[in-house]
Each structure stands twice: as C-alpha cells, then as structure tokens.
Amino acid sequence: MDSVLAWLIITVIKILVILGIVLGIGAYLTLVERKVAAHIQRRPGPMVVGWHGLLQPLADGLKLLTKEDLFPRYGNRFLYNLALVLALVPATLVFAVVPFGPEFETFGIKVKPILTDVNVGLLLVFAFGSMAVFAIALAGWASNSKYALIGSMRKAGIVVSYEVVITFAVMGPIILAGTLSTYEIVQKQIEQKLWYIWLQPIAFVVYMFAVLAEMGRVPFDIQEAEAELVTGFTVEYGGMKFGLFPLVEWYVEGLSLSAIAVVLFLGGWSPINIPFLGFIDPLFFLGPLSPFVWFALKVTLLFLFILWLHWTLPRYRIDQITSTAWKVMLPLTFVNLVLTAVIAPLIWR
Amino acid sequence: MPWAKAEEFVELKNRFEGLEVEEKPTLTALHVDKGRLIELLKALKEEFGYKLFIDHSVIDFPDKDPRFQAFYILYNVDERKRVVVKTWTRGELPSIEKLWFAGKWAERECYDMFGIRYEGHENLVRAFMWETYQYYPLRKDFPLEGYATEYLPSLNEVLWGDNLQGLMNYDRMHTPVPTLEDLEITEKRRLQKKAQIVLNWGPLHPGTHGTMWFLFDLEGERVVQCDVILGQLHRGVEKLAENEMYNQFLVYTDRMDYLSALCSNQAWVVAIERLLDITDLVPEKAKYIRTMLSELQRINSHLLWLGTYALDLGALTIFLYAFKEREKLMDIIEGITGARLTISFPRIGGVRMDLPEGALEVIKAFIKRFPKELKEWETILSRNRIWLRRNVDVGIITKEDVYYYGLTGPVARGSGVPYDIRKFEPYDAYEWVEFDIPVGEKGDVYDRYLVRLEEMRQSIRIIEQCVKALEKMPKDAPFFAESPDPKKLKLPLDGIGLKVPEGEIYSSGENPRGELGFYVYSTGGVKPYRVKIRPGSMYNLCVYPKLMKDRVIADAVAILASLDPVVGEIDR
C-alpha cells in the first residue's frame, strides 16, 4: 500500500516540477526572444520594466489579462474557448515523456526524472503533437471570419503534412536505438558512446525543418504572414486568449520539440561526444548535477538556434511549404531509412 | 529637351488633312480633330515608334465653345523623342484603352475630374471619388473650397462642448463625405464577382503600405481577377495648383511622393526653370547641390522600399538594417535642409541656403561605408534559396507590357527597357556626372529587386562625383540665380512675385518610383492655369491586376512591393 502511495506522491511532485518549469520558462522565453531579436537588429530590446526588462513577461501577462475579451457575433462560443484548451493541454502533455536526467537516489528511493517511462514514449509525443491541429481548425471556424478560416486552413494543412514528415524522420534513431521509450534511447546512446546525429545528419536536418513548420517559425511562418492575412486564425481572439496561442505554439511546443530533438539526436543528458570513442565532460565539477545542466544547455542552445533562424530568413509561400513537405522531405526520410537499415547492424554488434 | 521636330510629320500631314503641327522650344503638339484621333494615335504607335504612353488629361476652357482640350503625351524610347497630340471636345472622347491600358486609368481620372464620357471604355467608373459623388471637382466652375452642404460640427464641440470661436472657428458646414452605402456601391460597381469569394484587401491593411483598396476575386487561394479602388488619400493637389503661386506650389510637390520629396521638388523647379528658359542662369553650385541631395533622397527612398519589401516576405532584420542606414541619411538631409520628410529646399533659380560646415565630410563618411552595408544585406538575401523561390519568375512584365501599361522607372528598367530621364533628358548636373543605368532582362520581381539595389550603387557614384566637384568650388560661390534685370524677371527666394509668361511645357524628373512629369499650361500671371501631374506609381500600379491573374494571394505582397507604389503620388 505504501509503495503505491509513495509512487503517487513522487508523481505529483514530478507533475508540479514539470508544470512549473514549462509554464514558468515559457513566459520568460518571450523575454529571451525579444532580447535576442533586438540584439540581432542592433537595438537593446525591453529595458524599462525591471533591470534589462526582466519583469517584462509579468507586464505582458498583466496587460493581456486586463485586455477586453471580444467575441465575434455569429461565432460558436463553446468551440471558441475549447480550441484554447485543445491547444494548451496536448502541448504540455508532451513533457510527460521527456527524460530530464539519469536515475538518482534521494531519501532511499530510486527516482527516474521522467514522468512516465512508457515504452511507447515517442508515439505518444506525435499523438499529442498533432492534437494541435484540432485547436487550429476549430479556432479558425469558431471565429466566423474569412481571414480566420483561410488562416486556419493553411496552418492546419502545414501541421498535418509535417506531422507525417516528423514521424518518418524519427524512424532513423528508433531503428538504431531499437526501442521507443525515450529513457532507453538515451541509455542506448550512452552505451554505444555515440550520438545519433553523427549517423543521421539527414534525419536531423529534416527533423529541424519539421520542428520549424510545426511551431510556425520562419521560414514556415505562414500563420502570421501579416502581410496577407492579419494574424491567421487568432485574428478574432483578444486579451490573454490571443496571448496564449503564440505562447503555446512558439514556446511550449518549441521547448518540447527541441527537448525531443536533444533526446533523439544529441544524446539526452550525456556530455560532449566523440563518435565511437567516448565522452568528455567539461562540467565534471558539478558532479551528479552535470547531466541535468547538460540537458538544459543543449535544449536552450537548440531553441536559440531556432530564434536565430527566425530573425534572419524570409518566409516560404504556402504552396511551396506543403510541396517541399511531400516532394522533398518525405523522400529524404525514406532514403535515410534505407541507409540506416544498412549501417544499423554495425551498431548492434 | 528632345521634342519631335516638325518635319518628321510631313508624311502624316498629307495622310490626315486637318492635322497641323505646332513646334515650340518647350513643346511639339499635333492638333487633330476628334474623329481622326484614334487613327492618328494608332499610326504614331505602330509606324512612328511612339510606343510608350506617358499621360493623358484635359484642360477646361469654360468660355470657349468646344470646352475641353484633351492632350495625349507619347514617347519614342528608341529615338528619344516626345510628342503631344491635342484635340478639342465638348465632353465625348473615343477610348484609347485598346492602344494603351494605362489610358484606361487616365480616362477614369478624366471622367472623375471633368466628366468626360469615353465610348468603348470597358468599365468607366470614378478613379478617386466615390460613385455617388455628383460634382466634377477639377472643372473651373467648381469653387476651390467645394460646396459645403453637410452639417458636420467638430467632435470637440459636440462631445465636450468646447466653444471653438476665434482663430479656430471651423465652420460647421462641410463638403459631402462618403457614407458606408456609398463605399458599398463603389465596390459593387468596380468588380463583377465571378469566382467563390471576394476578399477585400485594404483600404487599411498592413500589407498594402498605404490606403489602396484591392478587391481579389478568389477561387480557393488562386486570384481569378483583381481590381483596385483608389482615392482614400486624394487631396486635389491639381486643383490647389491652380490657386497657388508658382513658387508656393513647391510645398505640395513634396507631399505627393512623400518618400522622395527632394526629387519631386527638383522636378517641379526644373519644369518652371525650363518654362522661364533660365536654366543657364542657375549657378553651377546650386545644380550640384540639388543633384547630390536628390540622389541621397533616392537612396533614402530605395532603403524604405527594401525594408518594407523584406518585412513583407518575412526577413524582419533587413527592415531594421535598412532603417539604420536610412536614419543616417535622414540626419544628413536634416542637417543640410532642416527638415526630414517634407523638405522644400530647392527654389526656382537655385537652393534656399548654402551647404553648412561639415556637410561634405559627413556625406563622404556615409558613402565610404554604405556599399559595405549593401554587400552584407545582399549576402543575406540575394542568393538565399527562399528569397529566390519567392521572387524568381513571379510577376513577369515583358517589354511590350512596359509600353502597353506606360511603365517607367525601375519597373520598366527591370524588364530591359533602359528608360531613364536622367540620361534621356539630363537636367541639373546629370549631364556632368557619368553613371550607368541598371537593366534587368526577365522582368520578374527578382530583376526589379536587383535593379533597385544597383541603382543605389550608381547613386553612390553620382554623389561621389558631386562631392568632388563641390569641394573644388570656392566657399562663397553663388547658390541662387541673379536675374539680369529684376524689374522684368523677379526671382525671389521666398514664395511671392514670380511672373511666368504665356506658354505650356511638359517636363519630367526621374523619381525613385518612376517618371514624375509636370504638364504646366500658363496664361501669364502669377498662378498656373492648369497643372497635370504625371504620377509614376499610378501607371506602375495599373499593371498589378494583370500580374495578379492566376497567382496565389501570398504573391500579391511580393508583386505589390516590387511595384513600390506610394499612395500620396497615386491619389494626388
């Protein structure tokens, strides 16, 4: 009886930690983005609220909360609000299968820093990832405006086509690791002393492009191509609801998909890897904490790379985006699958 | 001023018996009667090579029997000659839409302003006013301040009860204002719906960079047909011109194309100097200063185009980089002229003030670093595969289209037509500086982008030569013309006193957006009788519906940005 109780308490603690991390960092990522974008464009970014703009997310949050909440006249109110829930919940659920670090020992209980070590972790990631399509389609339809409908059709089209691409791109590392559970994938990479990015460069590039499309970042930034449609399907939302969609899409999903990328390709919490030889760990002085720091470091670096891309490249046209998904990315992943099938036995020996 | 000579039209004279040719130093005109007008225009276009349509409008003589004198200005790009065809009419004219599509928009404007009916016009609607407007504003019998028929008290009075007596006593009666129903009728008359959905893109839309109202007939994402409603920024500049003195109208020229104020001022000033025939009186230093400043203004305007163009296609950082350089240019212009946007620095006969100390050093410092910045942006954009995918083979304008749609400026040069007024009819110091004209070959959006970037580099070359020449001149060289005897020809620095003799002229300057031409008809006195302004970006915009056929909405932004229209110049 007490093991179930202990298990329950640990899970509740894990849930609280993960929710705290996700939503807390999510808000502060808006500040990181505005600072990075500002310095790329030779301007200082938010400086007024708090020292160097540290309180800016709170200010934004307060402003959005106090904004008036409009509702289009003939829209469908229940779906209008349901779309929000359907956007936020799956995006945060993805963190349930993300392993933050190795197993560790506290107060005599062995704790795995992963919410649920389901051995179909990766499948769940894509199931939750594509639940976002519901939110987009319903948001567009429920706000009863031409712009919102066209915007939601476009965005949903992209997310569906890149859902397929991302699933196939991830096949490579799964074959190498031999399991679907995210925790074991990282274990395997540490055992084989090999990050999967060295063997799967094509898969990594395709995965990154699919992440950009899934998040709606440039060059697949069709959602708020403000030049044509005002802000895509969120045009009829106001106040915090309008603020929530980019928070979900850009920051929560951004974090989760780059965390999965780190798990699959950059060896989770393992330090820097030289293929087949082993690991060098410049942060060894941190001791048991270093894996967690390594994981956080890699996720932030990947996220900053996405920001860097977002503020440099122009944006594709909608039909070019979907045609690259089906005509370029998908064949690339098939080629990659064939290659992995050839070199995989070399790794399993 | 290469106008066509009289003897070239001898062969035409015997073919059209009523034709007589009038050749003046400022203008060569062919007078023909209304019946044979279309044949003459067709002959000029096919046989004599006057393919490029420049402008068409009407002059109103209320006391004469055939009341309106219509004029058509054509240009022969190969032999660089210009001719004006004139005819008299009471209110009916044959439409020249089949010969030049640009004529369609010019005729809409004449119908709107003068009430001239055109038979054979495909969809004769008002160009700027709303459909249910009853008057014809540019006619001489329409008062300058309009008929104040509507009671419209100012909101301060109605809501807060301010009493607006005294200097600010705005009269409560107001000229008619369009209601929503009027705009509804305008929209219905403008475009017959053929496909699924009519998407209203404008009049206030972040993508249009100005109050242009686009109607897209959409079939899914594909545009079946498209048309534009203009007039949101129509301030009746031509009506004002008829009531302002020659020098004072300078202030309105920099409100038209508000991004290249100095180039428009220079074009107006050169037009009046040519009409007065005092171009050689203007001192050399003034000419160099005016040329250098208008080239700085050209780079300034191209930077804004580049910034908003990259912004529309998603490259947000280029917007900030372009505006960083633009800020430097604004500082230079502000230091020399005192104003950043509405600069009325040139005067008829020279410039307002000499260059301040340190101006040439600052310009040299700017020129030294600007090509490096341009190179950096090109590495980000020009060979970026996304930029190429969005721009290559999009919105292709062929050479024939340039003539058919009356396109000028970078839009024409992008398709391979080397039409540049600074080379064909050099004014001010353009004949003393040497520079190249960038020309594209395919005529798609990418070529126009490259042409404008190359034009910025050529402007840098011009400014370099101007700075070198200005440095050699003595400090106290004159910057304003001394008229030989002030009694006969008074050339004041301020706005009053300039008397212009009888005559008419068409002279144009090369604005960053195309040819800005002034057709000035003066009957002596201090105020012009009629000023027709040839807007570069209006005729560049009339090719937009043709480019948008069968394209995706996302291209609408790229093609519009490549035409670079400015609403102030279109609506005048």
Add this chain to the structure above:
Amino acid sequence: MVKKVFEKPLSWLERILFLDFIRGLSITIRHAFRRTITTHYPYEKLTPPKRFRGFFGHKVVNGKEPQPAFDEWVERFKIKVEPGRSRCVVCMLCKRACPVPQLFEIEGEKLPDGRRRVSVFNMNMMLCTFCGFCVDACPVDCLFQSDIHETASYTRKDAVLNLELLERIGRDWQARREDEPDRIWIDDAQRQKLWYENDLKLPEVRR
C-alpha cells in the same frame, strides 16, 4: 552606359550544405555582438541641428539686428523699438509669402505718440506646412524657426502660437543657440551612437 543586372544561381553544393543560410546567419550573429545604435527616446534625446525647421519664434531687439535693413524698415513703418520685445515691423510680408495665409493673424496698434507696434501675432500651427517661406520673406530677421519639435497638444487652442509665446521662444533661442556656428549638427555622444561605425571626425570649428 547600360549595365545588365545578374546574380549567379545557387550551385548544387550550396543547396546541399545550406551555404546560403550559413552566410546569412553569420552576418546576423556578427551584428548581434555589436553595439546597439538606438537612442532611448524619453531618457536620451538628440539635439537637432541649428537649421532645424521646428516651431516659430520672434527674435527680440538686442542690438544684433541686420543693421541697414532694420533701421530702414523701422523708419518706413514708424515702429516703436523696445529692447527685449519682438523686432516685428508689421510689414505682412510673411503672410503674403505663406502658401496657407489663413494661419497668420497680424494686427498693429497705433500708440499715442504716433508710432505703431505689433499687438496681435497669432500663428495657427495646425495649418502650417513648416516650409520656411515666411522666414525667408522676413526683411528684419525677426521670424525664425527654432529647434522645438515636441509640439503635441491636447486642444486646438494650444496649437496657436501667440505673440508672447513667440517672444519667449525667441529669447530662449537667442540665449541658447544664437552664436553657434552653422554646422551640420552638434557632434555629441547621442550622434556618435549611430555614427561611430562610420568613424566620422567633423573638422574643428574655425571661430
């Protein structure tokens, strides 16, 4: 004379290794580590150049008038000259030179000793185009344009410059910037924030 514009297409090697993206990204990262160029407006302000065409002002009689012209016009219009008050000779030249004459409202008043003085000089700044024709037309260099550009106001009445306000601007301008040399701008730290990368050294002012 005619220059063909051309850009060579992407080679397949560049397509495979994303070289065009890498080159673009390297430029943005270089810009990220350079100094920021913006002035933080309400806290740091740029000083406009001397020739700036901002709000108008009346220069005050302080002995530095353009001598031959000032005495001539005072005699012709029999104006009472008071040191510390506006130099205006009520000649209406500025109103005639202005493209929008309705913005001027000028009246002179006859004093008991027979001389005249400017009593009302209102300028409705909502109609003004700031073109500076009136400044050129003023024969006694009384009307001028100061460097005040923060001119927003809540009511239409505040947008009207009356004589007393014009004189106050004039006195402040004559005290502050009258004897500055006619330079393109004042080379202070705020200007250098934008111009430091052009390593610009304005020549020393020859007093």
Add this chain to the structure above:
Amino acid sequence: MIQWLVFFLFSGIAVLSALGVVFLPNPIYVILALLSVLVSVAGLFFIAGAELVGAIQLLIYAVAVTVFYVFVLTAVPWEKAIKKDPFYRVEGLISFPLVLALYVEMVLVFLIGVSVSPKGQFRELITKFGNTEVVGAILFSKYFLAFELVSLVLLIGMIGAVIIGRKEAQTYEDHSS
C-alpha cells in the same frame, strides 16, 4: 483498486460520449463527442497494459482520422445545406434488418475469437520484453501474410484517393514548382 476506479471512469466517459455522438444536433459537437470516445477507449487500452495499441489508437484514430472529419466540417458550409424533412422514415425501415444482421455477426465473431485466442501464453513474454516487441514478433511471424495484404489494400486506396483528389491542371503561367 485504482485500476477498477479508473476503468469505470473511462468506460463511463466512452459510453456517454457515444450517446452524444448519436443524439447531438450540431455536427461539430458530434465530431468532438466521437473524439472523446476514441480518447477514452485509448485510455482503456492503457489500463489494460496494452500501451502500444493504446498509443496507436490515439495516434491513428483520435488524431489522424477525426482531424479530416473536422476539416470537412469547417471547410464545407453545412449550415446552408438544405434540410428536407428531419427523419428519413423510409430509409430507416429498410436499413433495420441490415443493422440487426451486422449486430449478430459481431457477437459471433467475438465468441469464436475468445475461444480460439491464446490464453495467457504470452503473459510472461510481455513482462520480460514489453509488449511492443511481442506485438512486433507475432505480427511479423504468424500474421505476416495478412500484414502484407492489408498494406497492399491501403496502397490501392491511397492511389485512388490521389486520382480523385487531383485538381485540374495548374493554370499558373510560369508553372513555378
């Protein structure tokens, strides 16, 4: 004990939303009810320990299939579709025997299936390997032929869909890719 509790919860939601599917007037609410049925069925799979089938159920049904229903409903203006009379009496009568036959067949298949299906031989295998490997092993050994045939049927279905869905030729004048 918790498993029973959660089991009743999920099955309760499933039954309720299934009823919702049938009785809700607004088609969008019908689709959402269907979605909640599928998600709760996936929950049932998870409780039963069959994680792979639960995850696949979520991935395929709850997301891929229902999304396209939502697409159709949001794109097609069904509010304006003309509604003749609310109840199709004639069709209802004819289809009743068919539904009955279908129901009987389902019961038969269920009974035979239970009697024939393996009784717990794989239990210790599942604990050792985890059911993904086990399902994979069975699928690619015992039922390999069925697996290949089904993939063929799917392929033909996809090709048919592409042919029907293809729009008339592009009419861009420059045929950019």
